[in-house]
Amino acid sequence: DVKVTQSSRYLVKRTGEKVFLECVQDMDHENMFWYRQDPGLGLRLIYFSYDVKMKEKGDIPEGYSVSREKKERFSLILESASTNQTSMYLCASSPTGKNSNQPQHFGDGTRLSIL
Amino acid sequence: SQKIEQNSEALNIQEGKTATLTCNYTNYSPAYLQWYRQDPGRGPVFLLLIRENEKEKRKERLKVTFDTTLKQSLFHITASQPADSATYLCALRPPYGQNFVFGPGTRLSVLP
Numbered sequence: 001d002v003k004v005t006q007s008s009r010y011l012v013k014r015t016g017e018k019v020f021l022e023c024v025q026d027m028d029h030e031n032m033f034w035y036r037q038d039p040g041l042g043l044r045l046i047y048f049s050y051d052v053k054m055k056e057k058g059d060i061p062e063g064y065s066v067s068r069e070k071k072e073r074f075s076l077i078l079e080s081a082s083t084n085q086t087s088m089y090l091c092a093s094s095p096t097g098k099n100s101n102q103p104q105h106f107g108d109g110t111r112l113s114i115l
Numbered sequence: 116s117q118k119i120e121q122n123s124e125a126l127n128i129q130e131g132k133t134a135t136l137t138c139n140y141t142n143y144s145p146a147y148l149q150w151y152r153q154d155p156g157r158g159p160v161f162l163l164l165i166r167e168n169e170k171e172k173r174k175e176r177l178k179v180t181f182d183t184t185l186k187q188s189l190f191h192i193t194a195s196q197p198a199d200s201a202t203y204l205c206a207l208r209p210p211y212g213q214n215f216v217f218g219p220g221t222r223l224s225v226l227p
Contacts, residue, residue, distance in 0.1 A: 004158070033214075042119070042204065043159075043217040058214070090158050101147050101208065104215070106158025 006107035019078040023091030032074035036087040119218035138188040138205035145207035
C-alpha cells in the first residue's frame with residue numbers, strides 16, 4: 001500500500017519565519033504535489049514535480065518554493081510566513097507520467113498556523 | 116478557468132437510502148473525472164475515475180455518471196451506512212491540462 005508521510009500533523013510558526021514542510025512517499029512515484037486546503041475553496045495546487053530536481057508552479061505559488069533533491073522527498077518552503085498562509089497543507093504522489101490519470105495518494109496533512 | 120461546484124456544502128440522509136452528490140463544472144469538458152473521499156483529519160482517498168466517453172462507472176455500492184451535455188457528474192452511494200459519512204470531492208482534468216482541479220467537496224452525513 002502506498003504511504004505518503006508528512007513530517008508534522010500540527011505546526012505553529014511566527015510571521016516572517018522560514019517554514020519547511022516535508023513529505024516522503026515510499027512507492028517510487030514520479031509525480032509529487034503540494035496543495036493547500038481551505039474551507040469552501042477546496043484543494044488548490046501550489047507546486048508539483050514530475051521528476052527529481054524538477055518543479056512547476058501550480059495555481060497559487062506566490063510565497064512558496066519547493067525542493068525535490070531525491071525522488072521520494074518533496075519539500076514545501078514558506079520563505080517568509082504570513083498569517084494568510086495559515087491552512088491545511090496536503091502532499092500527494094502519483095505514478096508516472098505528465099498528464100497522468102492515475103489516482104493521487106495523499107498524506108494526512110499538516111495543519112499550519114502562522115501567528 | 117474551470118469552475119467546479121458541488122451541491123450544498125452538507126447533505127444529510129437516512130441510513131439505507133441512496134445518497135446522490137453532484138459535481139457541476141463550467142467552461143470546457145474534462146477529459147477525466149475522479150471522486151475522492153476525505154475523512155476528518157485525513158487526506159483524500161481515491162474512489163473512482165470516469166472518462167468523458169463513459170456514461171457510467173460502478174464499484175460495489177458506488178456509482179458515478181458523467182453527462183458532458185449537462186456538464187455534470189453524479190456520485191451515488193446505495194444502501195448508505197453511517198460509515199459512509201465523510202466529505203466527497205470531485206476532481207476534473209481538462210483535455211489539454213496536466214493536472215486535476217478539485218471541487219470544494221460535499222460533507223455527507225448518514226444518520227442511523
